[in-house]
Amino acid sequence: MKSRHPTTGKVTRSGAPAARPGSISRREVLQLAGGAATLAAIPTAPATAATTAEQATPAGTLRLVVNGEPRELTLDPRQSLLDVLRETLDLTGTKKGCNQGACGACTVLVNGRRVVSCLTLAAMHDGAEITTIEGLGKEGELHPLQAAFIEHEGMQCGFCTPGQIMSGAACIAEGHAGSPEEISFWMSGNICRCGAYPGIVAAVADAAART
Amino acid sequence: MLPFTLEKATDTSGAIAAAAAGGRYIAGGTTLVDLMREEVEHPERLIDINALPLGGIRMEGGDLVIGALSRMSDVAADENVRRLHPLIAESLLEGASPQLRNMASMGGNLLQRVRCPYFRMLDAACNKRDPGSGCAAIDGLNAGHAILGTSDHCVATHPSDVAVALVALDATMSVRGPGGARSFPVEELFLLPGDTPQLEYRLVPGELIGEIRVPAGPYARNARYLKVRDRASYEFALVSAAAALDIADGVIRSARIACGGVGTLPWRMRECEAALVGATPGRPAFEQAAQPATRGARPLHHNRFKVELLPRTIVRALEMAGEVA
Numbered sequence: 001m002k003s004r005h006p007t008t009g010k011v012t013r014s015g016a017p018a019a020r021p022g023s024i025s026r027r028e029v030l031q032l033a034g035g036a037a038t039l040a041a042i043p044t045a046p047a048t049a050a051t052t053a054e055q056a057t058p059a060g061t062l063r064l065v066v067n068g069e070p071r072e073l074t075l076d077p078r079q080s081l082l083d084v085l086r087e088t089l090d091l092t093g094t095k096k097g098c099n100q101g102a103c104g105a106c107t108v109l110v111n112g113r114r115v116v117s118c119l120t121l122a123a124m125h126d127g128a129e130i131t132t133i134e135g136l137g138k139e140g141e142l143h144p145l146q147a148a149f150i151e152h153e154g155m156q157c158g159f160c161t162p163g164q165i166m167s168g169a170a171c172i173a174e175g176h177a178g179s180p181e182e183i184s185f186w187m188s189g190n191i192c193r194c195g196a197y198p199g200i201v202a203a204v205a206d207a208a209a210r211t
Numbered sequence: 212m213l214p215f216t217l218e219k220a221t222d223t224s225g226a227i228a229a230a231a232a233g234g235r236y237i238a239g240g241t242t243l244v245d246l247m248r249e250e251v252e253h254p255e256r257l258i259d260i261n262a263l264p265l266g267g268i269r270m271e272g273g274d275l276v277i278g279a280l281s282r283m284s285d286v287a288a289d290e291n292v293r294r295l296h297p298l299i300a301e302s303l304l305e306g307a308s309p310q311l312r313n314m315a316s317m318g319g320n321l322l323q324r325v326r327c328p329y330f331r332m333l334d335a336a337c338n339k340r341d342p343g344s345g346c347a348a349i350d351g352l353n354a355g356h357a358i359l360g361t362s363d364h365c366v367a368t369h370p371s372d373v374a375v376a377l378v379a380l381d382a383t384m385s386v387r388g389p390g391g392a393r394s395f396p397v398e399e400l401f402l403l404p405g406d407t408p409q410l411e412y413r414l415v416p417g418e419l420i421g422e423i424r425v426p427a428g429p430y431a432r433n434a435r436y437l438k439v440r441d442r443a444s445y446e447f448a449l450v451s452a453a454a455a456l457d458i459a460d461g462v463i464r465s466a467r468i469a470c471g472g473v474g475t476l477p478w479r480m481r482e483c484e485a486a487l488v489g490a491t492p493g494r495p496a497f498e499q500a501a502q503p504a505t506r507g508a509r510p511l512h513h514n515r516f517k518v519e520l521l522p523r524t525i526v527r528a529l530e531m532a533g534e535v536a
Contacts (some may be wrong), residue, residue, distance in 0.1 A: 060217070077217040077257075080244070100245055101311060113284075113313045119241050120314060123217050124259050167310065176309075188444035189308025
């Protein structure tokens with residue numbers, strides 16, 4: 001039996017994952033586990049979730065150009081741009097950190113400008129060009145900022161890294177990477193809980209100098 | 212998130228009619244989407260106003276005119292804003308993060324909801340969210356809350372930075388609604404909580420902000436926004452001060468001061484301003500002028516420090532504005 005997640009629009013199976021023994025991916029396991037954890041974390045959710053699923057508003061059509069590729073999607077207006085990227089398009093490089101616009105892990109470019117994709121409804125971006133971490137470099141070739149993050153060890157656990165790199169690329173393009181102080185200020189929307197900031201600032205400064 | 216319908220407004224009259232019939236405007240969405248996800252806000256009908264012709268920044272007879280749909284980042288980067296009203300640019304850059312400034316509209320910034328943690332905590336009492344339920348902040352964790360303009364029903368601060376600068380500079384705003392168009396000072400947009408903290412803005416249902424108008428003034432040169440907070444950037448103010456001085460021949464001709472982080476609305480400091488007229492710019496005059504700022508202050512258990520921090524922030528902002536720091 002399949003049902004649509006009320007917020008993400010993702011189709012999930014309520015029973016055991018179907019057939020394909022041994023072929024379930026790590027990603028699917030994480031998706032199933034993540035879904036269960038989400039419900040458990042919201043004490044008032046059970047009644048509400050059932051109601052909202054039934055009352056879900058009619059899906060609309062959305063056209064996006066994601067990493068240069070035109071996509072046409074049907075979606076629930078409640079889906080954030082982040083959820084559409086991760087759950088519908090399976091572009092899981094963009095991370096869901098706080099889901100409140102406070103951490104910057106979900107940073108992507110919309111028409112060339114950096115935004116936090118968790119705080120914007122996908123349905124409000126019909127016709128937009130979206131660039132995610134998957135579309136930053138070329139096939140088989142890292143973007144200079146990606147290479148700089150490796151060189152300067154701008155990460156530990158790596159969870160904030162896609163958001164840091166997308167934000168950093170925009171920071172450089174905006175002309176806000178002239179000094180370590182300027183970089184810190186203009187990268188302040190991206191939180192790194194490991195505290196890899198010195199490496200992040202060095203990577204952005206290095207890539208800016210080479211641009 | 213509870214279900215809702217989303218409509219894209221293509222003309223202003225249609226948008227106003229839809230909102231007057233119970234629809235809710237959405238522009239950048241940075242406040243609203245967050246609060247809808249938390250189910251603090253639960254509009255059933257959203258009106259996307261981003262396609263309406265309410266953007267742009269222009270000069271008009273010496274006035275700076277900012278369209279309500281202009282994004283914070285675009286206003287902060289605008290050449291005329293930076294040249295004529297650096298206070299506005301500085302206050303914008305001290306607010307939010309680069310990503311949020313790219314998203315958030317100027318109109319939405321003025322209308323943003325409070326950041327009191329109890330407002331977004333559904334199981335806590337909050338008269339703003341659930342009128343009559345009480346105020347968990349008054350006896351709760353209230354270091355970030357207001358000392359001015361509070362009531363027994365609400366002590367939340369208005370969170371906007373740029374609103375503080377606009378109030379200091381005597382900006383006005385125009386709105387259009389089902390009853391027609393009107394203009395009024397930005398300062399009059401905000402309501403004191405009193406015993407109806409759920410009413411925050413002097414707008415009637417359906418009214419839509421068109422533009423913000425900043426009059427020409429002598430404050431381009433000596434104006435600064437100082438924001439004191441728990442970390443150096445991307446944080447709401449504990450105390451902030453917008454200070455602007457008109458100095459000629461070593462004497463202050465007029466001054467504008469407004470503060471954030473301390474009031475339930477952006478707080479204009481007219482007594483402090485008056486005390487500066489005719490004074491020589493410098494710490495003695497600034498310290499004396501800052502004294503009336505805390506008159507009538509009602510500190511709470513955790514925010515008593517603001518009674519001391521507020522005048523000090525004003526003095527420092529005046530020193531920065533007067534370039535005597």
